[in-house]
Amino acid sequence: MTAGSRFQRQVAVVTGAGSGIGRATAAAFAAEGASVVVADVVIEGADDTVGAITAAGGTAVSCLTDVADEEAVKVMCEKAVEHFGRLDVLHNNAYWAPLHRPLLETSTEEWQRTIxxxxTGVFFGCKYAIPIMIDGGGGAIVNRASIAGFLDATPNFAAYMAAKGGVVQLTRSVAVDYGSAGIRCNAVCPGLIRTAATAPLLADEQRSERLRRRLPAGRFGEPDDIANAVLYLASAESSYMTGQTLVIDGGKTIT
Ligand SMILES: NC(=O)c1ccc[n+]([C@@H]2O[C@H](COP(=O)([O-])OP(=O)(O)OC[C@H]3O[C@@H](n4cnc5c(N)ncnc54)[C@H](O)[C@@H]3O)[C@@H](O)[C@H]2O)c1
Structure with missing residues (x-):
């Protein structure tokens, strides 16, 4: 991504920013001038992301956060204000789910942790970021959903799909309830993106090649493909967009 100044003097919080798409998005915000709170339940991952951002001349601080812990999410949002004076953008990206697990093999504990x-991590993020954003004159929230749970039904992803479907509706709810207070809220729905989470699936070369050939774009997505969309939805360029769910899947869901 080319460095610019779209988020100069703005502050962004990105959850699950210790790896994959979250890391790429945190780095992209920083490259565009934002000060970034890099939150993750794995502090080593968050610290590595902060290291990469600062090495590239950006500004970031790491924050140990389990987004399922309400108090931790409150502290994460307050950290933006303590360190950087304000909070303009929240990107709710963190997730956990048992993947490739049919409903009958999903334990109640796994279901609950997924939700x-x-x-609920997205709910907590919105709950504690919105009042700070309103105090600061408004803000933008970008939630990470998935085509699984929106347009696509992926086999054996019951808990994940249920949670991501909820994220889409929560996004719409925040948009209608807080739009007049200056809060925009949109969601992004990635297709198959090459990260640690999808590495086991893509390691099977024959299967991976079959999947790739079905994509109109002819390739899998990269974390930057999604980061670019998140930055658009968080920026003034999308100021008339709210409550929307943007699909970035190389065309998978139109085939
Ligand atoms: N990779 C894909 O193909 C794909 C497709 C659709 C949607 N997504 C979504 O994109 C997001 C990022 O996925 P990814 O592929 O980069 O995954 P990833 O596994 O590389 O990264 C997820 C990050 O979330 C962190 N995390 C896990 N539990 C957490 C918690 N309780 N609190 C805070 N952080 C936590 C992990 O430590 C990790 O750093 C997820 O919401 C995922 O559902 C990914």
Whole structure:
């Protein structure tokens, strides 16, 4: 991504920013001038992201956060104000789910943890970021959903799909309830993006090649493909957009 100044003097919080798409998005915000709170339940990952951002001349601080823990999410949002004076953008990206697990093989504990992290974590983020954003004159929230749970039905992803479907509706709810207070809220729905989470699936070369050939774009997504969309939804360029769910999937869901 080319460095610019779209988020100069703005502050962004990115959850699950210790790896994959979250890391790429945190780095992209910083490259565009934002000061970034890099939150993750794995502090080593968050610290590595902060290291990469600062090495590139950006500004960031790491924050140990389990997004399923309400108090931790409150502290994460307050950290933006303590360190950087304000909070303009929240990107709710963290998730946890048992993947490739049919409903009958999903334990009640796994179901609950999926909802706690992947859906309730988004609720907590909105709950504690919105009042700070309103005090600061407004803000933008970008939630990470998935085509699984929106347009696509992926086999054996019951808990994940239920949580991500909830994220789409929560996004709409925040948009209607807080739009007049200056809060925009949108969601992004990635297709198959090459990260640690999808590495086991893509390691099977034959399967991976079959999947790739079905994509109109002819390739899998990269974390920057999603980061670019998140920055658009968080920026003034999308100021008339709210409550929307943007699909970035190389065309998978139109085939
Ligand atoms: N990779 C894909 O193909 C794909 C497709 C659709 C949607 N997504 C979504 O994109 C987001 C990022 O996915 P990814 O592929 O980069 O995954 P990833 O596994 O590389 O990164 C997820 C990050 O979230 C962190 N995390 C896990 N539980 C957490 C918690 N309780 N609190 C805070 N942080 C926590 C992990 O430590 C990790 O750093 C997720 O919401 C995922 O559902 C990914």
């Amino acid at each position: 706690d992290v992947t859906l």
